Amino acid sequence: MIVTEKKNKKVPVGIIGTGNIGSDLLTKIMRSDVLECTIFAGQNPDSKGIKRAQSMGVHTSFESIKAIQDNPDICQIVFDATSAKAHAVHAPLLKKLGIYTIDMTPSRIGNMCIPSMNLAEGIKAQNVNMITCGGQANIPIVDAIMKIHPEIEYIEIVSSISSKSAGIGTRDNIDEYTQATSDGIMQFTGVKKAKTIIILNPADPPIYMHNTIYASVKDPNIELVRNKIKETVSKIQEYVPGYSLIVEPIYENGLLTVMTEVVGLGDYLPVYAGNLDIINCAAISVAEEYARKKLMTS
């Protein structure tokens, strides 16, 4: 059988960016059957992430993208966990090298991908964008609602995340986060107008990522909406184990409300960082799908 023959073969992966996202991705890759991290690159040799990777026996560099440009065969997949600004520089370089790129920043350069919705398209593109954590957590639910009630014209999502899980990148670019999430909702679900709200909550112990989706709709078929949402939630749970529906659709005065929660896997940051976990789990599932295809055809 091909499967047994290829069992120990893994696709080499590079990570650029050694902050929370990069470090958490590394932990997840170490567990993968089909991915192997061959280069973990940042800019700062003193970064906590680089030291941690070294202690895990991973090949590191502080030359960022240059480490890959100088040695393009080192990996076949790159996760870019830097910033939207930096990705604008990295994207054309990676394209020239022909390396499959998974962009973790809200740059909106590549094709937006949500595994439960368009995984097959995602692995065909050269550059896929994982939108934002709020996008990964909410777009599939909005889509489920829109599938039953395509007449809805306005959707609003509110994500509360713990302060500790929001790194400096998120804070410096909070407007880009909001914009990318709203654009993602409109592009994936076809709703005409979407509003995104993000709230950082400093409570200690930290809160889990909490999402509320509001839709203005007349006479919704709650039963159909509920079933569609439950179906969607189980699809997401296949790659984000800590994702759950905490308030099933309720309806009052023309307003449909649904709430979800994301508890993280506790890989790099503790379990409260569900926001970090969901975008990383999504990215890993894209990378693994790509890797499996690659291993099958090689």
Next chain:
Amino acid sequence: MKKDILIVDSTLRDGSHAIKHQLTQENIIDYAKGAESANIQIVMVGHGNGLGASSLQLGQSLLGDKVMLETAKKHLKKTKLGAFMIPGFGTIKNDIEPAIESGIEVMMIASHCTEANVTKQHIKYSVRNNLETYGVLMMSHMLSAPKLLAQALQMQEYGAKGILLMDSAGAYLPDDVTTKVSTLVDGLDIEVGFHAHNNLGMAVANSVAAILAGATMVDTTSRGFGAGAGNCQMEVLVAVLQKMGYETGLDLYALIDNSENIVSKIMKKPQEITAVSLISGLAGVFSGFAPHAQKAAERFGVDAKDILMELGRRKIVGGQEDIIVDVAMSLKQNKKFSSENYAIQSLL
């Protein structure tokens, strides 16, 4: 010599909470004219939670931000028009840029008291665009004086002209005000201000304490019109300051007339300290939550006071109105659970 005190007027911003964000054009025109005649320096206008905050989560305002600001602008000459924004609700592109086009001259950028660094983009942008820009630390009762100073220093570094400590929950006592305001006054090179709420009946006393501790700015509303139990009542504070020998540059009689003849008509009910407002002050919960908690209490058949206490326990911050429904539902389930338990136990 006693310092001059800048009285900021947030009647048409915080008052919006008290009437579920249903300010009309007529309300704005009437009040803007009144503010002008009383020599008010800065009038803040908009949705209670600021630019971009009109939403299903917080309540949709009757008029859009642009209409509200442009209506006020038309009737202001000497008085400067200001807007408020919380990053995460509004953005530079969608909200601040258009507000500048509508003619604002003052911008307040607010964050929860521990999250000052989310205001960096917005404060810098506002300063670059020549707006008189202030940083606002909300729910500031939740943080110690040295930690508040550390947050305020970041806003100072971004270019803010002053820092406003907001007692969003109406939870401060005068001694807390003295400690926190004097720490900021000593540690910052810029102005310090205070924004009070009246949940514990302390709004005027706390504003006076802030001034005695060195604050040079106080954010108030006419007739106390505002979220929850309302704000520091402007005309009362100005009268007190006059008695104490401070100069505000405001026309006290005109302020009293505005309160009596204009604001009393905009208000749907007198500003009072209801049970729910008192409890939210005690629990340290954002003042604007009261009507939402009351609504959820009726809907799920639980006590609004229990909801507020639970919100306080969970340390919910301004903007998390969605959690109110979550809390009400879980209280309802627990209630059902405990009455079932009781029924079972009484059988044993």
